[in-house]
Amino acid sequence: MADTESSRARGVDRVIAMFRQLHIAQRPLTMRELIEATGAPRSSIYELVAILAEVGWLETAADGSVFFGREMHYYGSDYATHNDLISRAHQSILALVRKYDETTQLCMLEGNKYTVVLSENSARPFNISSDIGVRVPIPWTATGRLLLGHLNADEIRALIPAEDFILDNGVKIEFDDFLKDVQGAKEQGYCCTEGLSNAFRLCMAAPIRDRAGLPIAALCFMTGRDTSPDRRGAMLDDLLQSAKALSQR
Structure with missing residues (x-):
């Protein structure tokens, strides 16, 4: 037996x-x-x-x-329909893409990695995206910095493998610098990163929170670093409003 x-x-x-x-x-x-x-x-x-x-x-x-x-x-479609956050987030993402024509994503942590759950690309010839469900080292992303704010330094160190602090271009992120980024993202309520996993990429991430106020996911814009300050500000405002609307009160 x-x-x-x-x-x-x-x-x-x-x-x-x-x-x-x-x-x-x-x-x-x-x-x-x-x-x-x-x-x-x-x-x-x-x-x-x-x-x-x-x-x-x-x-x-x-x-x-x-x-x-x-x-x-069929199974994937059933899950997306049944999961309330994913269903509502998809509509928010579509609205943001229609307004700004920029790649927009719903991102979460999966264990000690980051993953894209939903993604809609812009219609422009040049766009930036990540494959849905592919696990990426947390320090490579704005979302990773945003979703770890409830953890202390020891918990973060225990969660993330040491090799994950080395970007795909070979540059190493120092743990203390990463910790400062996490704390900064927690204090300002969002996170923006430039040139991490891609030299030309600008990522904006806004937190989606559970009933206890803890960040459980993030809405993200993936765009170019040449985006003007005025456009960045408008995009960030709408991203924050959309994420707040998706959060559980």
């Missing part, structure tokens, strides 16, 4: 691993890529793909590559 339960648990773990790898890749993967990425036995991956394709969770193309199936879209 124990061996059967253990085998089933391994099967579930392998399904989760396959889904994570497909999400990270953001494209169909060959069977060989799935096997290498998950480290699971070849026979196990082939069997799981066949089962999941049969129920519509996965789809296989003519070349044998594998990606998410139609059923997964």
